[in-house]
Amino acid sequence: MRLIIVIVSFCLFLLTTPGFAAKVEISAPGQQTIPLAITQLLPIEGGAQPEIAREIHDVLTWDLDLSGLFSMIDPDSFLSDAQRLGLTSSAVDFSQWRLLGAECLIKGGYRLAGDQLTMDVRLFDINGRRLLYGRTYRGKRKDLRLMAHAFADQILKSLTGTAGPFNSSLAFISNKSGRKELYLMEVDGFRPVRITDHRSIVLNPDFSPVGKDLLFTSYKAGNPDLYRKEIYSGQEARISSQKGLNIAARYRRDGRELALTLSRDGNAEIYLMGTDGTIHQRLTDNWGIDVDPSWSPTGEEIAFVSDRQGNPNVFIVKVLSGEVRRLTFEGKYNATPAWNPKGDRIAFSRMEDGRFDIYTIRPDGSDERRLTFGAGSKEHPRWSPDGRFIIYSSDEDGKKAIYVMRADGTGSRRLTPPSLGECSHPAWSASWL
Amino acid sequence: MLDQFNKWDPFRLEAEPGLGRMLAVSLGVHLLALILFTGVFHPHLRRDDRPVYYVDLVNLPVKNPQAGRPDAQANPPKEVKKETPAPAPKPPVKKSEPVVVAPKKPAETVKTAKASDKPKAQSKPAEKAKPAAKPSSKKTYEKETLDAVEALRRKQSMEDLKNKLAALTTADTRNGADSKTPLGMPDGKGDEAGPDEQLYIQKFLKENWSLSKYQVVRPDLEARVLITYNATGHLLDYRFIDESGDPTFDKSVKDAILKGKELPFEPKRRLEIEAVFNLKDLME
Numbered sequence: 001m002r003l004i005i006v007i008v009s010f011c012l013f014l015l016t017t018p019g020f021a022a023k024v025e026i027s028a029p030g031q032q033t034i035p036l037a038i039t040q041l042l043p044i045e046g047g048a049q050p051e052i053a054r055e056i057h058d059v060l061t062w063d064l065d066l067s068g069l070f071s072m073i074d075p076d077s078f079l080s081d082a083q084r085l086g087l088t089s090s091a092v093d094f095s096q097w098r099l100l101g102a103e104c105l106i107k108g109g110y111r112l113a114g115d116q117l118t119m120d121v122r123l124f125d126i127n128g129r130r131l132l133y134g135r136t137y138r139g140k141r142k143d144l145r146l147m148a149h150a151f152a153d154q155i156l157k158s159l160t161g162t163a164g165p166f167n168s169s170l171a172f173i174s175n176k177s178g179r180k181e182l183y184l185m186e187v188d189g190f191r192p193v194r195i196t197d198h199r200s201i202v203l204n205p206d207f208s209p210v211g212k213d214l215l216f217t218s219y220k221a222g223n224p225d226l227y228r229k230e231i232y233s234g235q236e237a238r239i240s241s242q243k244g245l246n247i248a249a250r251y252r253r254d255g256r257e258l259a260l261t262l263s264r265d266g267n268a269e270i271y272l273m274g275t276d277g278t279i280h281q282r283l284t285d286n287w288g289i290d291v292d293p294s295w296s297p298t299g300e301e302i303a304f305v306s307d308r309q310g311n312p313n314v315f316i317v318k319v320l321s322g323e324v325r326r327l328t329f330e331g332k333y334n335a336t337p338a339w340n341p342k343g344d345r346i347a348f349s350r351m352e353d354g355r356f357d358i359y360t361i362r363p364d365g366s367d368e369r370r371l372t373f374g375a376g377s378k379e380h381p382r383w384s385p386d387g388r389f390i391i392y393s394s395d396e397d398g399k400k401a402i403y404v405m406r407a408d409g410t411g412s413r414r415l416t417p418p419s420l421g422e423c424s425h426p427a428w429s430a431s432w433l
Numbered sequence: 434m435l436d437q438f439n440k441w442d443p444f445r446l447e448a449e450p451g452l453g454r455m456l457a458v459s460l461g462v463h464l465l466a467l468i469l470f471t472g473v474f475h476p477h478l479r480r481d482d483r484p485v486y487y488v489d490l491v492n493l494p495v496k497n498p499q500a501g502r503p504d505a506q507a508n509p510p511k512e513v514k515k516e517t518p519a520p521a522p523k524p525p526v527k528k529s530e531p532v533v534v535a536p537k538k539p540a541e542t543v544k545t546a547k548a549s550d551k552p553k554a555q556s557k558p559a560e561k562a563k564p565a566a567k568p569s570s571k572k573t574y575e576k577e578t579l580d581a582v583e584a585l586r587r588k589q590s591m592e593d594l595k596n597k598l599a600a601l602t603t604a605d606t607r608n609g610a611d612s613k614t615p616l617g618m619p620d621g622k623g624d625e626a627g628p629d630e631q632l633y634i635q636k637f638l639k640e641n642w643s644l645s646k647y648q649v650v651r652p653d654l655e656a657r658v659l660i661t662y663n664a665t666g667h668l669l670d671y672r673f674i675d676e677s678g679d680p681t682f683d684k685s686v687k688d689a690i691l692k693g694k695e696l697p698f699e700p701k702r703r704l705e706i707e708a709v710f711n712l713k714d715l716m717e
Contacts, residue, residue: 004457004460007460008460021707022631022704022705022706024631024632024635024638024708025708025709025711026638026642026708026709026710026711027715028639028716029642029643029689029712030639030640030641031644032643032644034643035643068646068647069645069647069648070645127691128691159648160647161650161680
């Protein structure tokens with residue numbers, strides 16, 4: 001009986017095993033972008049508002065193109081299905097889109113009743129002939145761009161598992177008013193708004209983890225003091241006015257503690273501070289200048305810049321033990337480290353041949369990569385909340401402006417127009433929805 | 434309870450074999466059928482396995498590609514082969530018409546040289562023979578002719594070399610001498626003309642696979658899928674042997690397979706492919 005069971009099992013094994021199949025290995029995808037068709041949104045009811053459809057289309061195109069995930073299908077090649085609303089998978093003629101080589105399709109409609117705007121948008125999977133994501137956004141007409149950014153975030157989430165960072169905000173310093181003041185704008189550079197009126201010098205903004213308030217340094221009272229400003233209420237408070245420098249403050253990920261540079265003892269050192277301005281701990285104690293702290297996502301380590309071993313280099317200090325290790329060894333001047341949200345890379349700027357460029361490096365010091373090339377100095381790198389992008393300031397077009405690029409250094413584009421004057425010190429908020 | 438049952442139907446239990454026996458009988462019958470089918474005892478019943486040679490002039494993928502070059506043209510019949518290389522060497526021969534003349538004249542010179550005895554003995558260093566040839570005008574004429582012929586020869590040999598070089602650089606190698614190279618694959622070991630079927634399917638699956646590097650969470654992702662096509666190249670079935678664990682990656686693999694529901698050629702038999710999808714060559 002046992003023998004029979006063994007024989008039968010062996011036969012079953014032979015039947016199920018793929019051992020006789022020819023084996024092929026495909027070691028990289030043939031297409032490394034997803035062909036995407038973005039149609040113009042159509043009116044669900046009422047008259048057509050071409051400017052609404054165009055604006056949504058432009059926002060989506062800009063956001064999704066920056067992601068690097070997609071290759072856009074030329075709208076001129078669209079067939080008749082692009083002119084149909086088709087908000088359900090049964091109402092979409094997938095064969096038309098397949099003919100164009102599209103793999104994903106964005107369709108939708110809008111309704112404007114007074115100042116109330118409704119945006120009904122869908123993401124379809126052409127190969128699977130199914131709806132991947134769909135949502136109805138309601139808001140005021142002025143919220144149109146935010147709705148489109150939010151939808152772009154969800155498209156990225158559907159296709160990668162991680163939401164995009166487009167429905168967030170950028171802070172930066174501009175001298176448009178003649179003084180260095182703090183500004184906010186959308187991720188694609190639209191709608192810049194000045195939020196400080198200190199009429200002095202404002203520097204080093206940083207968003208709180210929830211994105212509702214900002215830290216920055218201002219010389220408003222004569223000394224470089226640390227301020228916090230609530231974005232929605234506009235309320236502002238000076239939280240640290242220690243003697244000397246109170247600069248480059250960065251929130252810990254939980255928002256309960258700050259790391260910043262103080263020089264109250266005569267030398268610039270890294271300190272930990274409560275959000276109320278009380279000093280918790282002096283983290284470094286060295287004759288060198290220690291500045292520009294940046295938290296690791298776990299909050300266990302802080303990267304900072306120090307010239308303790310000669311030239312300015314990036315170091316990492318363990319918060320609990322105070323143990324310091326050197327991260328960068330190349331270049332004469334390494335500055336402004338920024339730890340990415342995943343915790344696996346640190347961006348920084350390095351000066352070579354008299355100008356700065358952006359680099360990234362693993363926290364263990366390996367795999368250093370140069371991301372920017374060409375004319376101009378690129379400084380102050382900061383990561384997007386999802387770690388996909390880096391914003392930085394560059395003077396490659398003459399005046400300093402804010403730029404964004406993918407985390408691998410590709411797809412860089414300018415965000416601030418020349419009319420905003422010299423722009424620098426960007427910071428990226430968390431998503432707002 | 435069992436006794437009661439036996440009491441009511443005592444013969445039934447004795448007549449029916451147990452499960453083990455039934456399985457054994459079944460296995461035996463199947464094995465017998467298999468043995469008979471494969472013709473172990475009756476070789477004449479076995480399928481005729483004589484080699485079959487395919488001549489595939491449109492370069493369709495084949496199972497057992499012969500060794501050769503993938504870009505070579507399909508081998509034409511032998512007669513055609515002899516004709517095709519002919520035009521290529523001819524042009525240089527046409528230009529070398531003087532060569533036909535050249536062998537004749539040396540023949541004459543040999544005769545004249547014989548007449549003049551010694552100079553011929555030292556025939557090769559023609560320049561040394563010059564002084565001896567000076568006195569007679571006939572000899573001078575012969576000498577000039579000789580020199581002219583020699584110059585012509587040298588010129589001709591140079592021309593030939595140039596033509597050869599030009600032919601090598603400009604002619605389509607597929608039409609030249611290399612046309613003898615059989616159509617096949619560099620590592621082919623079979624007997625069928627055409628590109629390797631497996632490589633063709635590999636390319637086909639790769640072209641259908643779209644995945645952005647920005648969707649990749651880890652570079653070491655790998656999925657193994659068993660794909661089955663029927664004899665006409667239609668996708669019959671696919672089954673993940675190993676999933677990568679990343680839903681985006683696995684979905685892209687599934688999409689790649691479904692996108693190629695039909696192979697661009699007919700394999701003429703049921704085809705089982707174990708496809709391994711990974712990111713070894715994905716540029717970071």
